Amino acid sequence: MADTNQEPTVELVLDNDSKPRGSNAKRRRGRKGWWIAGGIIAVILIVGVILVETAGRAAAETFVRDEIATSLGIDSTDGVAVDLGSGSLVLQAITGGIDVVTVDLDRVEVNGLEASAHIVATEVPLLPSAPLETFSMEVSIPNKEINKIASTLSGLELDSIELQDSAIRVSTIFQLLFIRIPVALDLVPIAAGDSIAFEPQSVLLGDQQISVADLRENALVSGLAGNLLSSQKFCVASSMPAALTIDSVAVEGSDLVIQLSADNIALGGDQWQQYGVCPEQ
Template sequence: MSTEILPAGPPSEPPVQPPVEPETAAPPTKKRRGWLIALIVLGVLVVLGIIAFIVAESFAKDYARDYVRGKIVDVLQLPADAEVDVDLGAGSIILQALAGRIETVDVDVPDATFGALTGTLSLHGEGVPLDETAPVDTLRVDFAIGADDLAALSEDPSTAPTFAFEGDQVALGSEFELFGAVIPIGLTLDPSAADGALVLTPTSITIGEQTFESGSEDGSFLGQIASALLQPQTLCIAGSVPQALVLDDAAIDGDELVLTFRGDGAALGGPELATPGTCPAA
């Protein structure tokens, strides 16, 4: 039996194996989850901190309002249950307290009394220290009184003339007796402030049925009387208000005379706001 010899073919190459993909590492789920928990905890702490600050701010504002209200009640000698509205502005009281003073304070008292005067009081303060013995940077008080209160400033209120407000002027009504006849007098006056006193400057006077303007010259008998009466009248305010407050302006607003006082540098707890001023001897 013969053996057939086949021609040698090209050498066979081993089969090509597909590349082996490297194994992808599993994501660090535990590590990522830890960061997420940390962020949640941080967010909760921030929220709790904000809530705590809001609560503390509310308590601080209440305390500051009570402090200011107590001082106003003491200074004005108001009843303990008097209506006193205190506004401390929009800033953070805690941050202001750390600085030792409140930036702005506004107080409204619908029924306040200064000596013989009764009216509506509005107080504005800036740079109000929490230390009651320290001076306030700015202190302004607007005190609105009615026409009847002007009579209380007269030396003898029982014989004081009748006051009324007409437009931006004060109207004064009185009378005098001449040769057995009672003659009515009417004055119109401009209110102002000078050297801490209320000044009423006549602009015209009516005697009987005749009117004389300020600055006009009339040599008649009534004209000479009018000239003598057309002189500024000064009413002392100092004896009715704390000595720290100085009258700075006076103007008619509707049916009220608004007296504006300045008390810059006064201390809320100092004697100058608790002691009435004095009027010079007549």
């Protein structure tokens, strides 16, 4: 007969794979903490890259702006706009340079003439002692400035100067014995070393257009016309670093446009510091 006074016992059997709930909760909290920490680290890294990108871009733009101003002899960086493109400067810096740099200058001086300029440089190194890949510069001289070099365009006194189509049309009075004849002359600008040459192309006598080549073949007319039929030059050497080469000159709309280049030359090189000399006008 069983002892009715014995207290009942309850046996609790735990499976070997079972774990207390507290342990699971603690592990879940641990995982959550790592996710939060990872998110914070990611945010810090992203913000850090943005700050480096922003600071690096500002520093690079300032550097390029200063170097361009110094190289071209510009007293102030006001009116100098620099665009380093949309790519990541951090990634470009790793490769040692900037892919494309665009610079716009509101004012540059070309031997006394005020002009504007647009520059595009490629593969620009971070060190000024290293050569860039290409450097192209487009200088635009407005029509009103061309009037300042009237004496350079022709050996005669000019009544008017205007840019027309692909030429510069000048008008004057041609003295033939006792007869005064109004004459218009079309000059085509061309690159001539460190100068711009203005080559006579055609002469207009009233409504009649005559080729300069035909007039030059006539010994009598050629002798009487004198400097009217000769090519004139405008020197730009004193405003152009030795690194730059004049590739072409053309009339575009109301501007005289000069295309220059300087490939594989370091911005910090001596060629950017050396300028030519123009004879006194």
